[in-house]
Amino acid sequence: MTRTLGRSAVPVSRLAFGAAGIGNLFSAVSDAQAEEAVTAAWESGVRYFDTAPHYGLGLSERRLGAVLRQLPRAEFTVSTKVGRLLVPHDGGGDDLAAGGFAVPATHRRVWDFSAEGVRRSLEASLQRLGLDRVDIVYLHDPDHHAEQALDQAYPELERLRAEGVIGAIGVGMNQAELPARFVRNTDIDAVLLAGRYTLLDQRGLDELLPLAAERGVGIVIGGVFNSGLLADPRPGARYDYAAVPAQTLDRALALKEVCERHGVPLRSAALHFPFAHPAVAAVLVGTRSAAEVADTAAMLARPVPESLWRELKARKLLAADVPTPEEVD
Known part of the structure; x- marks a missing residue:
């Protein structure tokens, strides 16, 4: 089942396929495993695939494109990102410390939200993907480059969209405040919001999601498992890319206990x-194997009883005013 992204x-x-994992995020996967993961997503009905130059210094784009090029172009949507240019680097070593990806450090990332940087980044992405176009381009993590992104990168993307x-x-982004500024002050179509509209963190509801619904901007939610804590809450788990605080772990375990009592x-x-929020068009999950893809698709296909949401609110694990879905088929 597909829907259009905002006004676009x-x-x-x-369900969208997040391709950071096949770019060797934190640990390596083989070319064959990456191909199997993308193929499994397609076979599970996924038709939206997201990548970025940042992911594995281009490895994610190359691996994703190798599979997508074999599929009917009119039947899938692909997004990539701009804001980091990949500059050749011969210093040796790997990228784990600098970028978090288990790949050789053949390039370094240079922040660039200029109009020229947008064009160069997109041209390089198309070469790595082996595609003649991408459907969505995101400004990637402009947290410390907001003015250049607003004044230079966005207008260039607007020209490319008009053409x-x-x-x-x-x-x-991994925050909700700056994306709200983009929604207010530009004509963007979408926000990819990571980790800020989940069972543990609803900061996106403060301003961004209501504003997006009002302006017709589509929201893609990433990080629904908050770095894996909501996939498997346990001591030693990570939350927002760091060690989970004890209070947050307790809340995650309480969420798990309620879900299990309802058989979910x-x-x-x-x-x-x-x-449950009307602005949300898709949920993007980073998967790195066919088994993870199959599990994610199965979890989204499972119905969730309305009684579960009622109990979460009764136990104040969700605030009373947070929108919750009725049973999902």
Whole structure:
């Protein structure tokens, strides 16, 4: 099942494939495993695939494109990102410390939200993907480059959209405040919001999501498992890329206990939760194997009883005013 992303004509599937994992995020996967993961996503009905130059210094784009090029171009949506240029680097070593990806450090990332930087980044992405176009381009993490992104990168993307080179413009971030500024002050189509509209963190609801619904901007929710804590809450788990605080772990375990009492895996509830808000068009999950893809698709397909959401609110694990879905088919 697909829907259009905000006011744009770009279709997205409810479940989106996040390709950071096949760019060797934190640990390596083989070319074959990456191909199997993307193929499994396609076979599970996923039609929206997201990548970025940042992911594995281009490895994610190359691996994703190798599979997508074999599929009917009119039947899938692909997004990539701009803001980091990859500059050749011969210093040796690997990228784990600098970028978090288990790849040789053949390039270094240079922040660039200029109009020229946007064009150079997009041209390089198309070469790595082996595609003649991408459907969505996100401004990637412009936290410390807001003015250049607003004054230079966004207008360039607006020109490319007007020319029909790209179908939609978005901003992708791990915070909700700056994306709200983009929604207020530009004509973007989408926000990729990571980790800020989940069972554990609803900061996106303060301003961004209501504003997006009002302005017709589509929201893609990433990080629904908050760095894996909501997939498997346990001591030693990570939350927002760091060690989980004790209080947050206790809350995650309480969420898990309620879900299990209703016969629902916590992963399933975490995937269903964002869709209760009318601005949310898709949930993007980073998967690195065919097994992870299959599990995610199965979790989203499972129905979640309305009684579960009622109990979460009764136990104040969700605030009374947070939108929650009724049973999802």
